[in-house]
Amino acid sequence: RSGKMAKSTQLIDNEVFRAYATYAAIVLLKMMLMSLITAYYRVTRKAFVNPEDTASFGKGDSAKKYLRIDPDVERVRRGHLNDLENIVPFVGIGLLYALSGPEVSTALLHFRIFTGARILHTFAYLIPLPQPGRGLSWAVGYAVTVSMAYNVLKKVFLL
Amino acid sequence: RSGKMAKSTQLIDNEVFRAYATYAAIVLLKMMLMSLITAYYRVTRKAFVNPEDTASFGKGDSAKKYLRIDPDVERVRRGHLNDLENIVPFVGIGLLYALSGPEVSTALLHFRIFTGARILHTFAYLIPLPQPGRGLSWAVGYAVTVSMAYNVLKKVFLL
Amino acid sequence: RSGKMAKSTQLIDNEVFRAYATYAAIVLLKMMLMSLITAYYRVTRKAFVNPEDTASFGKGDSAKKYLRIDPDVERVRRGHLNDLENIVPFVGIGLLYALSGPEVSTALLHFRIFTGARILHTFAYLIPLPQPGRGLSWAVGYAVTVSMAYNVLKKVFLL
Numbered sequence: 001r002s003g004k005m006a007k008s009t010q011l012i013d014n015e016v017f018r019a020y021a022t023y024a025a026i027v028l029l030k031m032m033l034m035s036l037i038t039a040y041y042r043v044t045r046k047a048f049v050n051p052e053d054t055a056s057f058g059k060g061d062s063a064k065k066y067l068r069i070d071p072d073v074e075r076v077r078r079g080h081l082n083d084l085e086n087i088v089p090f091v092g093i094g095l096l097y098a099l100s101g102p103e104v105s106t107a108l109l110h111f112r113i114f115t116g117a118r119i120l121h122t123f124a125y126l127i128p129l130p131q132p133g134r135g136l137s138w139a140v141g142y143a144v145t146v147s148m149a150y151n152v153l154k155k156v157f158l159l
Numbered sequence: 160r161s162g163k164m165a166k167s168t169q170l171i172d173n174e175v176f177r178a179y180a181t182y183a184a185i186v187l188l189k190m191m192l193m194s195l196i197t198a199y200y201r202v203t204r205k206a207f208v209n210p211e212d213t214a215s216f217g218k219g220d221s222a223k224k225y226l227r228i229d230p231d232v233e234r235v236r237r238g239h240l241n242d243l244e245n246i247v248p249f250v251g252i253g254l255l256y257a258l259s260g261p262e263v264s265t266a267l268l269h270f271r272i273f274t275g276a277r278i279l280h281t282f283a284y285l286i287p288l289p290q291p292g293r294g295l296s297w298a299v300g301y302a303v304t305v306s307m308a309y310n311v312l313k314k315v316f317l318l
Numbered sequence: 319r320s321g322k323m324a325k326s327t328q329l330i331d332n333e334v335f336r337a338y339a340t341y342a343a344i345v346l347l348k349m350m351l352m353s354l355i356t357a358y359y360r361v362t363r364k365a366f367v368n369p370e371d372t373a374s375f376g377k378g379d380s381a382k383k384y385l386r387i388d389p390d391v392e393r394v395r396r397g398h399l400n401d402l403e404n405i406v407p408f409v410g411i412g413l414l415y416a417l418s419g420p421e422v423s424t425a426l427l428h429f430r431i432f433t434g435a436r437i438l439h440t441f442a443y444l445i446p447l448p449q450p451g452r453g454l455s456w457a458v459g460y461a462v463t464v465s466m467a468y469n470v471l472k473k474v475f476l477l
Contacts, residue, residue, distance in 0.1 A: 029308055055290060078368075093343055158340050184471050185471075191404075
């Protein structure tokens with residue numbers, strides 16, 4: 001057992017993998033934060049989608065009026081879905097990239113730019129900032145993930 | 160080649176990694192089950208979203224009336240999206256956690272509670288159970304993932 | 319450091335893992351392509367969802383009319399969500415499967431059929447092809463992922 005543990009410790013001691021683990025955890029936690037922001041807006045705007053969520057407001061029409069669509073809630077939900085569409089590929093391709101033996105400095109550059117871009121994207125979406133703020137921050141994160149995928153395919157390509 | 164195979168076998172023989180692989184496969188299969196439940200409700204409620212899916216009901220208005228929104232279908236779809244928002248971070252952060260060398264018993268506790276909470280969450284959403292059933296099962300799964308992320312960051316932190 | 323690099327290189331040199339990395343990168347890039355197709359349809363159909371995205375069309379009603387739902391945009395978005403629901407489980411379960419030491423030929427068969435099925439699924443959704451084109455391509459990808467999960471659980475099962 002101790003030999004196996006040592007092995008697993010070695011992967012996590014690899015500098016690139018440690019950086020990957022740090023940034024992947026941060027962007028996944030950032031994505032999870034969108035659930036809390038959605039819940040906050042649903043409660044403060046009193047805008048729910050499931051009838052059982054409005055039961056505490058009473059029965060019948062007094063509760064039904066809270067089953068409604070609120071623009072702030074929908075905005076957070078769109079930001080959350082955009083995170084799923086962009087952070088999930090980063091986490092998957094980033095793992096392959098981290099295991100493909102890149103330079104530590106190059107890898108850190110990819111991880112840092114992506115993470116910064118996605119945090120900016122969230123602020124741009126929620127404030128909201130005028131375009132092209134959100135569009136540019138989205139494009140930067142997208143380009144970083146494509147760059148990592150290109151590097152992975154260049155090293156491992158086996159169809 | 161045999162040396163490489165042996166190496167890959169070693170990671171999968173690590174007890175924490177085996178537990179991770181088991182629970183990750185189970186919750187991903189549970190998430191995939193939502194597709195089948197959606198399909199079941201779409202067919203039994205005759206509620207479709209793509210015109211080509213109603214072609215077997217005839218042409219024109221006789222088919223168009225099945226292009227409609229059904230509350231049961233929408234409920235399953237919300238449960239599916241909630242799975243994506245919560246199971247994906249568990250799978251990503253859980254992998255990093257499993258590779259960070261935790262105690263087997265602590266890791267099993269995290270994986271078991273998360274898996275149980277998400278199965279409860281699905282029942283709470285689909286039956287549906289009165290609140291706070293769904294809310295609590297969601298919060299438990301969320302807290303487990305945050306706890307794993309905290310343990311990962313404590314061990315690997317490298318910005 | 320060089321020992322760690324060598325280790326990480328060894329995993330990426332494993333033939334099954336190289337095949338996994340190639341196909342996982344391809345299907346994730348394919349999923350990311352849906353964002354570009356959505357953007358293309360939003361711009362050409364002039365159908366946006368965020369008020370700040372229509373600011374370049376002027377103020378007031380002249381811009382508001384472009385905040386609308388377009389069937390082509392919605393179709394791409396459904397295809398994108400379907401990718402998330404199916405490609406994410408493939409990437410997660412596929413990683414565990416690649417690490418569980420399968421035969422190279424069996425693994426390649428799984429990865430190739432899944433990737434082909436999802437590319438077909440995208441064409442079937444966007445053209446759109448008459449059913450059961452989209453349904454069958456979806457089912458084939460689903461079955462491949464279930465088969466990989468079965469093989470993983472058979473090898474690692476530890477509850």
